[in-house]
Amino acid sequence: xxxxxxxxxxxxxDPWQVLRLTTGESAETVPLPAGPVLLPLAVWLARRDEVLxxxxxxxxxxDSDEGPEMLxxxxxxxxxxxxxxxxxxxxxxxxxxxxxxxxxxxxGEIRAIGDVLQDxxxxxxxxGIDAYAVRADKDIExxxxxxxxxxxxxxxxxxxxxxxxxxxxxxxxx
Amino acid sequence: xxxxxxxxQQIIDERVAQYRDQxxxxxxxxxxxxxxxxxxxxxxxxxxxxxxxxxxxxPYGMLSATQLRKLAEISxxxxxxxxxxxxxxxxxxxxxxxxxxPAILGELASVEMHAVQTSGNCIxxxxxxxxxxxxxxxxxxxxxxxxxxxxxxxxxxxxxxLPRKFKIAVNAAAADRAVIRAHDIGLELLRDERGEIGxxxxxxxGLGRTPILGKLIHESLPRRHLLSYLEAILRVYNRYGRRDNxxxxxxxxxxxxxxxxxxxxxxxxxxxxxxxxxxxxxxxxFARIAAHFAPPAWATLPAVDEGLTARVAGDLAFANWVRRCxxxxxxxxxxxxxxxxxxxxxxxxxxxxxxxLVVADLADRFSFGELRVTHEQNIVLAxxxxxxxxxxxxxxxxxxxxxxxxxxxxxxxxxxxGDLCALANARSVPIADAVNEKFDDLDYLYDIGDISLNISxxxxxxxxxxxxxxxxxxxxxxxxxxxxxxxxxxxxxxxAIGKVIGPSFHAHxxxxxxxxxxxxxxxxxxxxxxFIDTLQRVGIEPFKTRAYAGRDRRRGASQENREVVxx
Numbered sequence: 001x002x003x004x005x006x007x008x009x010x011x012x013x014d015p016w017q018v019l020r021l022t023t024g025e026s027a028e029t030v031p032l033p034a035g036p037v038l039l040p041l042a043v044w045l046a047r048r049d050e051v052l053x054x055x056x057x058x059x060x061x062x063d064s065d066e067g068p069e070m071l072x073x074x075x076x077x078x079x080x081x082x083x084x085x086x087x088x089x090x091x092x093x094x095x096x097x098x099x100x101x102x103x104x105x106x107x108g109e110i111r112a113i114g115d116v117l118q119d120x121x122x123x124x125x126x127x128g129i130d131a132y133a134v135r136a137d138k139d140i141e142x143x144x145x146x147x148x149x150x151x152x153x154x155x156x157x158x159x160x161x162x163x164x165x166x167x168x169x170x171x172x173x174x
Numbered sequence: 175x176x177x178x179x180x181x182x183q184q185i186i187d188e189r190v191a192q193y194r195d196q197x198x199x200x201x202x203x204x205x206x207x208x209x210x211x212x213x214x215x216x217x218x219x220x221x222x223x224x225x226x227x228x229x230x231x232x233p234y235g236m237l238s239a240t241q242l243r244k245l246a247e248i249s250x251x252x253x254x255x256x257x258x259x260x261x262x263x264x265x266x267x268x269x270x271x272x273x274x275x276p277a278i279l280g281e282l283a284s285v286e287m288h289a290v291q292t293s294g295n296c297i298x299x300x301x302x303x304x305x306x307x308x309x310x311x312x313x314x315x316x317x318x319x320x321x322x323x324x325x326x327x328x329x330x331x332x333x334x335x336l337p338r339k340f341k342i343a344v345n346a347a348a349a350d351r352a353v354i355r356a357h358d359i360g361l362e363l364l365r366d367e368r369g370e371i372g373x374x375x376x377x378x379x380g381l382g383r384t385p386i387l388g389k390l391i392h393e394s395l396p397r398r399h400l401l402s403y404l405e406a407i408l409r410v411y412n413r414y415g416r417r418d419n420x421x422x423x424x425x426x427x428x429x430x431x432x433x434x435x436x437x438x439x440x441x442x443x444x445x446x447x448x449x450x451x452x453x454x455x456x457x458x459x460f461a462r463i464a465a466h467f468a469p470p471a472w473a474t475l476p477a478v479d480e481g482l483t484a485r486v487a488g489d490l491a492f493a494n495w496v497r498r499c500x501x502x503x504x505x506x507x508x509x510x511x512x513x514x515x516x517x518x519x520x521x522x523x524x525x526x527x528x529x530x531l532v533v534a535d536l537a538d539r540f541s542f543g544e545l546r547v548t549h550e551q552n553i554v555l556a557x558x559x560x561x562x563x564x565x566x567x568x569x570x571x572x573x574x575x576x577x578x579x580x581x582x583x584x585x586x587x588x589x590x591x592g593d594l595c596a597l598a599n600a601r602s603v604p605i606a607d608a609v610n611e612k613f614d615d616l617d618y619l620y621d622i623g624d625i626s627l628n629i630s631x632x633x634x635x636x637x638x639x640x641x642x643x644x645x646x647x648x649x650x651x652x653x654x655x656x657x658x659x660x661x662x663x664x665x666x667x668x669x670a671i672g673k674v675i676g677p678s679f680h681a682h683x684x685x686x687x688x689x690x691x692x693x694x695x696x697x698x699x700x701x702x703x704x705f706i707d708t709l710q711r712v713g714i715e716p717f718k719t720r721a722y723a724g725r726d727r728r729r730g731a732s733q734e735n736r737e738v739v740x741x
Contacts, residue, residue, distance in 0.1 A: 091335025126331035
């Protein structure tokens with residue numbers, strides 16, 4: 001089973017599934033599907049040893065009210081960390097992504113999941129998200145353009161360690 | 175003023191292209207109404223009672239004559255020839271067409287303007303003192319700090335979807351003219367004994383439904399840390415501010431819930447990771463931006479212009495205008511002038527296309543081609559020669575820009591209200607009109623003296639009614655427009671939130687209530703007391719009592735009158 005996502009500016013087929021707990025399921029008992037899977041944070045926290053014993057490389061996803069502090073140094077164990085945007089207007093995931101990159105120095109893939117839309121991709125990219133599971137009803141080819149909205153930025157962020165004021169060419173004497 | 179370099183221009187041009195594409199995708203059905211909503215809001219576009227409203231950013235109120243001419247042209251071509259200045263020093267156009275808004279933003283970009291982040295749950299337009307750079311009581315020019323913040327906040331990738339809107343104001347003078355404690359973040363620039371600039375930071379102020387004054391979070395932060403410290407505040411807010419209830423989503427609610435000490439602890443913990451990082455602002459960057467705000471080439475003039483003194487002595491109308499609308503300037507022989515947009519019968523803050531062109535010409539002829547928009551919804555020419563004041567007055571007077579009422583009862587801060595705004599519970603402009611009619615005698619207005627009267631059409635408090643000596647708030651009761659009155663609010667260093675005097679009033683009662691409040695003041699004042707001083711000395715009770723005295727009789731009489739009119 002695979003799904004098309006954007007990874008590093010390209011559309012690729014991707015095998016990772018996202019496990020979401022439905023009502024009645026508990027982190028302690030939910031069956032772990034075969035194959036690469038992004039687990040809810042609660043599952044990771046409850047069954048860390050079991051997950052690490054599996055052959056699969058572990059993945060996890062954080063909901064918008066779950067901070068990367070909960071992973072801390074464990075974060076380097078994950079090939080992929082998902083950040084869920086329950087609604088595209090919920091901006092907490094941007095802080096989570098920056099913290100993963102800039103504070104915890106996580107270098108694996110950070111994937112936006114949930115309500116992921118073209119017009120937020122540029123911001124996500126700036127915050128260190130480098131893979132995007134664009135919402136299934138949207139045209140993923142069209143969404144790619146969202147990554148190229150701006151060619152320059154004022155602030156330092158995960159994609160650019162220096163703010164513009166440290167990079168501006170010497171005042172436009174020319 | 176600040177001029178874009180090629181990078182600033184490129185960023186704004188790319189923004190226009192992005193927005194044009196978003197509107198095209200929306201019209202093609204690829205971007206739903208809900209998906210477009212925050213995107214258009216962050217480009218200033220509201221969908222209002224009669225259609226779209228476009229709020230154009232005027233960063234910290236600074237405009238060039240060229241930019242104002244462009245606004246006049248846009249208002250003619252795409253609107254109905256009227257703009258409205260807001261309490262965030264921005265301009266609203268009330269009648270643009272959705273399909274034409276990309277073209278309007280394109281026009282704005284051609285004069286280094288935009289509508290970026292004038293709405294939406296993001297960092298809004300930074301506001302400051304309208305007398306920045308010329309005020310005698312200024313410690314340093316706040317505008318370079320505002321521009322630094324403008325650039326930092328523009329498309330900040332982490333803070334584009336905050337729990338709620340976020341407003342920042344900067345003051346750098348002895349007297350606070352930017353109401354900084356009514357903002358999510360208020361910044362006060364200070365100079366220490368070595369001449370270094372530090373920043374006193376207030377957080378968690380705001381008007382709206384729950385008016386609160388900002389609390390002190392940092393007494394004096396070295397300026398190089400300004401951006402990293404604000405980033406820490408915004409990050410704590412972005413992560414932990416409430417998102418379940420939009421009425422409890424402003425940072426003030428978070429600060430209140432945690433207490434300022436715990437909030438400060440969390441911010442400092444976050445900041446410890448950011449401090450001294452790349453976002454630390456070097457002195458060279460402050461200097462680069464400050465160079466854009468270097469004083470214009472003031473002439474060497476005598477401190478007092480003899481001709482002006484003679485004119486003032488000989489012409490009472492001119493003397494009144496000078497008294498109310500002309501302000502001190504740090505350069506000898508110069509003055510700052512407020513052009514009142516509060517003429518009787520005009521909607522407060524409204525300016526016609528013709529007036530825009532007149533003001534642009536005045537700025538070019540007399541004030542180095544620049545002007546400022548005030549948060550009180552007037553215009554300031556900041557650098558005029560005292561010897562030119564009489565000519566400026568004559569021209570301004572011909573265009574209804576010289577009402578000598580600045581700081582008086584009719585210098586009303588007022589939102590557009592229910593005539594235009596979809597959020598409003600009640601109309602506000604007709605109330606302003608009615609107050610103007612009731613107080614149409616200038617001599618009486620001068621006798622009343624300094625007083626502030628602000629009107630908001632709803633709890634969003636765009637008209638800043640909470641910080642007025644007399645505040646009027648439109649409320650909706652059973653589909654009727656009613657008005658709640660507060661007294662005792664004020665702006666400035668002694669900023670205070672007004673107190674509600676009691677049950678709300680019908681529209682036709684409001685001017686009578688204002689008259690009653692003013693009468694108590696006139697009766698009880700001591701020499702040299704302003705309205706607010708008397709109120710603070712004698713307390714709210716006498717005002718309250720008079721406001722409700724004879725209310726039934728008054729209402730009855732007015733209702734009869736209304737019925738006659740209706741027949």
